[in-house]
Amino acid sequence: MGQQKTFENFPCGIMIVSNLVSIAIYLIGAYIIYHLGIIWLVLYLLYILGLEIRLMKRSCVNCYYYGKFCAFGKGKISSLFFKKGNPKAFLKDKIAWKDILPDFLVSIIPVVAGIVLLILKFNWLMLLLIALLVILASVGNSFVRGSLACKFCKQREIGCPAEQLFNKRKK
Numbered sequence: 001m002g003q004q005k006t007f008e009n010f011p012c013g014i015m016i017v018s019n020l021v022s023i024a025i026y027l028i029g030a031y032i033i034y035h036l037g038i039i040w041l042v043l044y045l046l047y048i049l050g051l052e053i054r055l056m057k058r059s060c061v062n063c064y065y066y067g068k069f070c071a072f073g074k075g076k077i078s079s080l081f082f083k084k085g086n087p088k089a090f091l092k093d094k095i096a097w098k099d100i101l102p103d104f105l106v107s108i109i110p111v112v113a114g115i116v117l118l119i120l121k122f123n124w125l126m127l128l129l130i131a132l133l134v135i136l137a138s139v140g141n142s143f144v145r146g147s148l149a150c151k152f153c154k155q156r157e158i159g160c161p162a163e164q165l166f167n168k169r170k171k
Contacts, residue, residue: 006154009069014148018071029110032126035117047112048106052093059093061085064155065088087158095161107137 007014009066026048033044056078060066062085116128117123145166150156156163 002015005152006157007152008154010071010073010149010152013070014071014152015069015073018144019073021136021144022072025088025100025107025133025140028129028136029106032114032117032129032133033112034171035126036113040113044109051106052100058081058133059090062087062090062093064158065153070152070155071144091159092154093161095164104137109134 030041031046032046034041052074057076060070060074060078063070063075063083064087065076066074066084066087067079070076111130111133114126114133116129118126150160150163153160153163
């Protein structure tokens with residue numbers, strides 16, 4: 001059987017689907033947090049922005065897709081704001097579950113806030129949005145990474161700490 005095909009630049013359709021899942025998670029989370037107050041909403045949005053900047057500044061600059069279109073388009077975006085890093089640094093990074101906890105909090109915080117809001121005053125729309133957020137954050141992200149992004153990623157073939165964490169490969 002031949003080797004899995006990788007993309008030099010990911011197709012636009014994959015980038016759109018990948019980003020729509022992330023944007024939907026962010027928007028649903030923001031809508032739920034908004035019900036706690038505008039200050040909490042601003043803090044939540046700044047948190048998301050900080051995570052995105054951190055990713056592009058620390059990882060994307062060292063990735064094979066720096067200056068190219070990865071599954072999320074962030075390699076290209078990163079090259080507009082940050083200098084190219086060292087691709088060998090990408091391979092040296094080791095990721096543990098505690099390192100990706102901040103990313104999970106983007107979904108966990110609004111789910112917890114939504115449950116509290118439901119307890120205080122039940123609302124069918126809030127319940128639906130919480131359920132949708134859970135589905136997008138779990139099944140949606142799993143689909144994007146498993147079927148669209150990582151599956152065709154050249155960096156995965158070269159070496160990716162996240163892929164090693166999620167697939168628990170032994171070297």
